[in-house]
Amino acid sequence: MKEVRYFYVPDAANQVELPIEEATHALRVLRLKGGDEIFLMDGEGSFYRAEVTAASSKRCLYEIKENMPQKRAWKGHIHLAIAPTKMMERIEWMAEKATEIGFDELSFLNCQFSERKVVKTPRIDKIVISAVKQSHKAWKPVVKELESFKEFIQTPRPGRKFICHCYEEVEKKDFFTEINSCSMDSDASQDSSASQESGADDITVLVGPEGDFSIDEVRLAVENGYESVSLGTSRLRTETAGLVAVHMAHIARRI
Amino acid sequence: MKEVRYFYVPDAANQVELPIEEATHALRVLRLKGGDEIFLMDGEGSFYRAEVTAASSKRCLYEIKENMPQKRAWKGHIHLAIAPTKMMERIEWMAEKATEIGFDELSFLNCQFSERKVVKTPRIDKIVISAVKQSHKAWKPVVKELESFKEFIQTPRPGRKFICHCYEEVEKKDFFTEINSCSMDSDASQDSSASQESGADDITVLVGPEGDFSIDEVRLAVENGYESVSLGTSRLRTETAGLVAVHMAHIARRI
Incomplete structure (x- = not known):
């Protein structure tokens, strides 16, 4: 039995060719040929059954045979905004695990006590895409560039x-x-569906850096409509807190 | 302001000296001297305020000043039994994160489809101890040696x-x-307290290897009183499933 092969192709319905990295994997690792069946994920709610129509050494063309729109597994938009940790690999695994569990958006905050002021978001995005494929998610979480805490909460x-x-x-x-x-x-x-439209089920949750938010930041957030909350009595590292928040939101919103 | 220093000392009340690794950290890294205040965690529900009474180059003696029994943060005994993953680092982070969140026991299962048949439990135990200290947990999760699936479910x-x-x-x-x-x-x-005694709140949850349990194993577990469950619609890696199961149990049993 052949394993089903998933490829991440943004806007797959309007394309005819796998993106270069996916094509390399398809051709060099999986050695796909014309006529082989593949599955495309557009990261926006649809899978597509497709057929390889032409495969050269570098390019892989396809033709879509079937559009398979997927059902959402949770309600609302789950958005985690987190201060990146000093050790980037800790945020990387969190991004992978949060994607597996299921969420919608990951933002990075530059806070008063942040020890890290630079985030390589393309690298995080790659990890997220890989987790999307591995866990067969129909929606790809959006990964945002680092922005200032103040700017974020005022949006x-x-x-x-x-x-x-x-x-x-x-x-x-x-x-x-x-x-x-x-x-x-x-x-x-x-x-x-009505609450999905209205955004009533949407959750935005902020998690601070190793040294926490400053108390001024907490107060500013509260003034801007953020509810002050605790994740429980456990003392959690930043990346664990991020994952715990996403998982709680996922449990509360799952369909 | 001095940071509070926690040391893991099993049976701390009946000892007078830090274990060798803790002593090395106390003496070489923190450079503690006689008269310094330290906190001991016995991993069985108590913290102790203590004073360093003598510090040589390798040994650190203490005297307990105060016993501070801690309150449990969750009811019952949360026990995860999981098949180790091929890449050990994946189980290692799960052990760290599950400890931060809070659980009681970690067992390793040798299953029909297990790709890994050897687990270095002393290494996992070290990671767990480090997470216990970092997250100030009063109870240290017990880490068990790998055992056969059949043996485990028949206990x-x-x-x-x-x-x-x-x-x-x-x-x-x-x-x-x-x-x-x-x-x-x-x-x-x-x-x-009554349900704590009776074990009515206890949860044992099994998570299989990358290729899942075999269907025979599932049926055997059901015959032995295990309830057949799903963790939801998300497709999760083994180590993510383990963490998700622990977190769900923790949420359901938190006090």
């Missing part, structure tokens, strides 16, 4: 917005309890 | 037992829904 966003932090002096609710109760309400309305 | 265990797998032909319930509803019942009884 309007639909749905509920949360900032996770460890300050005792700022009142905190429990993140999972908050998003879970909200989700049950929208279950009751039985109209998930 | 009697209190509480509920689950096997996660991907077979369509074996009926599966949703793991999180199952453990969450059970937890709500025991919340209602308001008697968590």
Whole structure:
């Protein structure tokens, strides 16, 4: 039995050829030939069954045979905005694992106590694409460039917005309890497509750097409509907190 | 302000000296001297405030000043039994992250489709200890040696037992829904110490190797009282499935 081969091809329906990296893999590793069946993922909700029509040493042309639109596995838009860790590999595994579990957008924040001010987002994007393929996700999470904390929180966003932090002096609710109760309400309305449109199920959650957000940043976020929350009693590293937040959001929003 | 220094000292109350590795760190890296305050974690529920009484080049003696028994952050015993992955570093990060989140026991299973038949558990135990210290956990998860799948499932265990797998032909319930509803019942009884004693809140969950359990293994587990479950619709790598299972159990049992 042949294994099903998935290739990531943005805008696959309007293309006729695999992107260069995917073509290299198809031709050199899998040794595909004309007539072979392949599956394309456009990262925006569709898989396509296609056939290789021509394969040279470097190029792989295809013809789409079937459009297979996929069902969403969770409601709303799950957006994690996190301060990158000093050791980049820690954020890299988090990006891989969060993609496997299922989320929509990854932003990087430049915070007051950030030790890292540069992020190679193309490298993170590659890791995300690889996890999308490996875990057969129909939607590819969007990876954003690093931006300033202030700019990020001042950008309007639909749905509920949360900032996770460890300050005792700022009142905190429990993140999972908050998003879970909200989700049950929208279950009751039985109209998930309407809430998908309105953004009512959307979750934006902020996770700070190794030294946490500054208390001024927390207060500024609260002033900008972010709810102050805790991820629980466990003391978590930045990247673990990011993954825990994504997983909680995924559980609360899964369909 | 001096940072609080935590040292892992099994049976700390009955010892008077830091174990050799901890002593090396205390003396060479932190350069502690007689009179310095340190904190000991015994990995079994207690922290101790102690004072360094004598420090030579290799040995560090202490005297306990205060016993600080810690409260448990979750109910019951959370036990993950997992088939080790081909690449050991994947299980290593899972052990670190699961410890940060909070669980009690990690077992390794030798399964029919296991690609790895050897696990260096002392190395995993070191990673777990380091995560216990870093995340200030009062209880150290126990790390067990690799054992055969059959032996493991035939050992009697209190509480509920689950096997996660991907077979369509074996009926599966949703793991999180199952453990969450059970937890709500025991919340209602308001008697968590009794359920802690009885093991009613205990969760044992099995995660298979890259190629999944064999269907015979799944059936054998079910015959031995394991409930057949799914972790959701996402296709997860072995180590991600292990972490997701631990995190779900932690959420369902947190106090």
